[in-house]
Amino acid sequence: MTAVPLRLDGVVKRYDDVTAVDGVDLELAPGELLALVGPSGCGKSTLLRSIAGLVSIDAGRIRLDGVLVDDAHDRLPPERRSAGLVFQEHALFPHLTVADNVGFGLRTGGADDRRSRVEEMLDLVDLGGFGERFPHELSGGERQRVALARALAPSPALMLFDEPFASLDHNLRIKLRQDVAAALKATGTPAVFVTHDQQEALAIGDRIAVMRQGRIRQLGTPAEIYHRPVDEFVAAFMGTASFLPIADDATSALGPIDMRGVEPTAAVAMVRPDDIVFAPAESGDAEIVGAEYHGSGWHLRATLPDGTDVHFMVGHLDPPAVGDRGTLALTPGHRQVVVPRP
Amino acid sequence: MTASTPVDDTAGDLRVETTAADRASRRGWPVGALALAALVVVPIGFLAVSVLNPNTEVWRQQWDTRLPGQLVDTAVLLVGVSTGALLLGSSLAWLVSAYRFPGSKAFGWLLIAPLAMPSYVLGFVTLSVFGFTGPVQNQWRDWFGRDAWFPEVESMGGAIVVFTFVLYPYVFLLARAALADQAGSAYDVARSLGASPTEAARRVVLPMLRPALAAGVAVVMMETLTDFATVQYFGVDTVTVGVFRIWRGTFDRDAAAEFATLVLVVALMIIGIERIMRGRARFGEAAGAAAGLGPRRLEGAKAWGAFAACASVLLLAFLAPTLQLASWAYGEVTGPRGTPNTERFLEFLGNSVQLAILTAIVCVLASVFIANGSRFVSGRSTGIAARLTAVGYAVPGPVVAMGVVLSLVALDDVLEGIGLGLPGAVATGSLVGLVYAYSIRFLAPGLNAIEAGMAQVPEEVTASARSLGARPSTIVRRIHTPLARTSVVTGAVLVAVDALKELPIALLLRPIGFNTLPIWTFNLATESRFEQAALPALAIIVVAMIPVALLSRQLSRGVERA
Numbered sequence: 030m031t032a033v034p035l036r037l038d039g040v041v042k043r044y045d046d047v048t049a050v051d052g053v054d055l056e057l058a059p060g061e062l063l064a065l066v067g068p069s070g071c072g073k074s075t076l077l078r079s080i081a082g083l084v085s086i087d088a089g090r091i092r093l094d095g096v097l098v099d100d101a102h103d104r105l106p107p108e109r110r111s112a113g114l115v116f117q118e119h120a121l122f123p124h125l126t127v128a129d130n131v132g133f134g135l136r137t138g139g140a141d142d143r144r145s146r147v148e149e150m151l152d153l154v155d156l157g158g159f160g161e162r163f164p165h166e167l168s169g170g171e172r173q174r175v176a177l178a179r180a181l182a183p184s185p186a187l188m189l190f191d192e193p194f195a196s197l198d199h200n201l202r203i204k205l206r207q208d209v210a211a212a213l214k215a216t217g218t219p220a221v222f223v224t225h226d227q228q229e230a231l232a233i234g235d236r237i238a239v240m241r242q243g244r245i246r247q248l249g250t251p252a253e254i255y256h257r258p259v260d261e262f263v264a265a266f267m268g269t270a271s272f273l274p275i276a277d278d279a280t281s282a283l284g285p286i287d288m289r290g291v292e293p294t295a296a297v298a299m300v301r302p303d304d305i306v307f308a309p310a311e312s313g314d315a316e317i318v319g320a321e322y323h324g325s326g327w328h329l330r331a332t333l334p335d336g337t338d339v340h341f342m343v344g345h346l347d348p349p350a351v352g353d354r355g356t357l358a359l360t361p362g363h364r365q366v367v368v369p370r371p
Numbered sequence: 372m373t374a375s376t377p378v379d380d381t382a383g384d385l386r387v388e389t390t391a392a393d394r395a396s397r398r399g400w401p402v403g404a405l406a407l408a409a410l411v412v413v414p415i416g417f418l419a420v421s422v423l424n425p426n427t428e429v430w431r432q433q434w435d436t437r438l439p440g441q442l443v444d445t446a447v448l449l450v451g452v453s454t455g456a457l458l459l460g461s462s463l464a465w466l467v468s469a470y471r472f473p474g475s476k477a478f479g480w481l482l483i484a485p486l487a488m489p490s491y492v493l494g495f496v497t498l499s500v501f502g503f504t505g506p507v508q509n510q511w512r513d514w515f516g517r518d519a520w521f522p523e524v525e526s527m528g529g530a531i532v533v534f535t536f537v538l539y540p541y542v543f544l545l546a547r548a549a550l551a552d553q554a555g556s557a558y559d560v561a562r563s564l565g566a567s568p569t570e571a572a573r574r575v576v577l578p579m580l581r582p583a584l585a586a587g588v589a590v591v592m593m594e595t596l597t598d599f600a601t602v603q604y605f606g607v608d609t610v611t612v613g614v615f616r617i618w619r620g621t622f623d624r625d626a627a628a629e630f631a632t633l634v635l636v637v638a639l640m641i642i643g644i645e646r647i648m649r650g651r652a653r654f655g656e657a658a659g660a661a662a663g664l665g666p667r668r669l670e671g672a673k674a675w676g677a678f679a680a681c682a683s684v685l686l687l688a689f690l691a692p693t694l695q696l697a698s699w700a701y702g703e704v705t706g707p708r709g710t711p712n713t714e715r716f717l718e719f720l721g722n723s724v725q726l727a728i729l730t731a732i733v734c735v736l737a738s739v740f741i742a743n744g745s746r747f748v749s750g751r752s753t754g755i756a757a758r759l760t761a762v763g764y765a766v767p768g769p770v771v772a773m774g775v776v777l778s779l780v781a782l783d784d785v786l787e788g789i790g791l792g793l794p795g796a797v798a799t800g801s802l803v804g805l806v807y808a809y810s811i812r813f814l815a816p817g818l819n820a821i822e823a824g825m826a827q828v829p830e831e832v833t834a835s836a837r838s839l840g841a842r843p844s845t846i847v848r849r850i851h852t853p854l855a856r857t858s859v860v861t862g863a864v865l866v867a868v869d870a871l872k873e874l875p876i877a878l879l880l881r882p883i884g885f886n887t888l889p890i891w892t893f894n895l896a897t898e899s900r901f902e903q904a905a906l907p908a909l910a911i912i913v914v915a916m917i918p919v920a921l922l923s924r925q926l927s928r929g930v931e932r933a
Binding site: 078081082083084085096097098099100102103104105106107108109110112113114116117118120121122123124133134136176179180183185189 | 834
């Protein structure tokens, strides 16, 4: 039987009069990768550090691998918790070789066992043969892979990532997050992955927790979070969205809305850019006010007579120009989401 | 995701199973750091409290005799030296920062050399060369006749000049750093807004320099206040001399301690003056990558004038006295008289080195503990402890010394009370008291160096090591100390050199018959045996050059980078 790798009950952390983490409950399934996402200052890093034991919590309980490690009175120090940590940068021991870095956390077994474990871990992150190098001889991406191997070497019950790729360039991040996900799946290690990048969260998480002001606003699969956000904040944070007022008869400027039982006056409709079609028309009531080229297509912004901003995409090479007019409609067959009126 | 059913673990353990080692490592750091802070603060506290129960007899006697004069002398000396050091230090800093002239870059770091010259050394060299019987006045009388007027060297004026030459580098260093780091862009902006160079300097640069100048002047005043050796050569009678006189004259420790509170009061006033001078400005508020002052090239007579100004200060404050000492020492060592007997020199050198090493060990161990403590335990207590342990540096040596005497006497009494009396007088005549007082006084430079080294070790490195299962003691040994090694060594050197140069505390607390190089130098110089004092004085200067050289290297590197 496997223990629950991580379980948080009502975790609270205050700094003077700021409540950084405000009553978080969370449970991780074995082998699961949870992306913890939110704007800077939302408490996601503090929560991660509480789990690692680097900060003490003011209320609640933290269980790691079935062991109570913090009950806000007593707590186990970080070195007695079975959690591996990977930070953004600077965290390798600069005076030790790659092999000594990876072997640092190995305390059991003979020298031979340790050496073969180090080699196994370096192979896992595609760095076989790098053991005798020093951290300063590696590229940024290689250093992060060493940090990953080092944290995985003692077989932790849980891995914690604190914005590990924030300092790397775009293409390298994509490659590395695939490598990380592969290494975690290969070892069956569950993980909490903190990021402020929505794309990264959507790409890597089995589930995503969206945090704001110390609380988890929504917890769900990437598709749920993106297409069924619980409120306007989650909707806007996870990607570009338009929010359309809804009239009493459940219609919006772009067409009828499926209210699914919600009072029209209490809600707005959330529409993603790919759920809107645009038809050029001189007498159309939408005016294009902004255009950005994104390679795969154009992101356009239009205003409606009531002042609502609408974001949508067109794929073709001959986009409408700023100042053009047209009509906007909801893509047939796509369901819209209503979120509470802010 | 795996399909196995997780165990329901809510029913089981309801307590965190901490071990004794967990609790020890959690409480050990703050408790240890606070204990160290207490060891530093308690003696000063003892001293401050001693005045609550004053011996009116002593105070009345002092008030009727020397005290009024001592207060006046202290005030005149402090004002004179700080004015002199402020003017000399800031003008030299402005010269080497704002202009280019022959040697300007080298002067940038050469001009801190007088930091290696103890005032009690420059003092006696000045007296012997410029004094009534010295070669300068002899020549003067040959030229202008027997009764030709010459300024009195053995005077308040003489003391002020000597202290100014020895202490201006503190102002110079801080002003130069401020000019190099911050003032440049503001000066350029002021010029672009139509201000003339002088106007920009007066209205923009000078106010920006104010915190640096205030800090420099405060250090200068503290160093002046702590001295009671140099001033005695010049017949200047300060309150600090008063402490020494009472202690050596009567061995009445309570009276001396009470009198030392007066020195403490003056020290507090100096800190207050610094705060007021600094105003609301704070260091390092320059936003982002502020540039240094772009220097202007001087031509012709102006360039050589600037060169001459810097060169003459360096010559008078450092080169000439060092050469004079070298020539005396050479004459003594090779001369027919056979003095200064080298055996005693080696014995006193050994004493000094022993004291310096013991102090360095104590200070480095304490600093490593404190610097690591704030890394492992987040909380106010370790931060407060770190700040408290550094206060000794801002407390004049005689205050620390008398505080240590009082504390050790109290400890003696307590131990005797529980039947553990120590052999001999711990308080008044042991190396323990001396090392204790030195450590209080010199912990700050060691701690600063080691904390700076620890700051180079990112928090994430520590956190990673802990999450990999390493206990704090393992991390100190395997990660922090190897990474901060250079700073630990630097800290040890700074403390050791300060301890080797120290005179006032040694004079007050030394065990009977225990001499250090500074004490020996001072004693020989007071007896006007200048030639014999030259060798130990020279040895002190050579050792004191070590940290100055370290500092110079940093400064010249900074120039290269810029």
